[in-house]
Amino acid sequence: MNIKDERSDSRQAQLAAPPMGVFGKLLTIAVGVVILVVAFMFSLVALGVVLVVGVLFFAYLKWKTRHLPRDLRDLAEQMQQQAARQGYPPPGGGRVIEGEVISGGSDEADAGSSSGRQGRRADPGRDQAGRPPAAHDS
Numbered sequence: 001m002n003i004k005d006e007r008s009d010s011r012q013a014q015l016a017a018p019p020m021g022v023f024g025k026l027l028t029i030a031v032g033v034v035i036l037v038v039a040f041m042f043s044l045v046a047l048g049v050v051l052v053v054g055v056l057f058f059a060y061l062k063w064k065t066r067h068l069p070r071d072l073r074d075l076a077e078q079m080q081q082q083a084a085r086q087g088y089p090p091p092g093g094g095r096v097i098e099g100e101v102i103s104g105g106s107d108e109a110d111a112g113s114s115s116g117r118q119g120r121r122a123d124p125g126r127d128q129a130g131r132p133p134a135a136h137d138s
Helices: 003-016 021-064 068-085 106-119
Strands: 095-097 100-102
Touching: none
Parallel strands: none
Antiparallel strands: 095 100
C-alpha cells in the first residue's frame, strides 16, 4: 500500500465511525435538522422568486397585447365591409352546431317551415309535423 491509500482509508474510517456517545448523536441530529430547515427556507425563497417573475412576465404580456382584441374586432369589421363592397352576402347570424345552422329569428323559422314542408315528401310512418304516430292503447 502506498501513502495515498493509507490517507484515504483513514478519512473513510473517520467519516464512517459512529458518533461518540449521546452528545455526539444529539449534535448529529441538531445539525441534520438545521440543514433541513435551511434547505426548506431556500426552497421557499426560490419558489417566491419564481412566482414573482412569473406574475411579472404575465403582466408584461398582458400589457403588450392589451389592444389586440380591439384590433381584431376592427379587422373583422373591415373584412366584412370589404366583402360587402365586393358583393359577397353578409355572414348569417345563427349558430352552427355540427354543420347545421340554427337561426334565432322567428320570421326565418316561419318562412322556412312553410316552404320547407311543401317541398318534402311525406314519410308514411310519421304525421305532418314529422313525429312518429302516437301509440294507441288497446
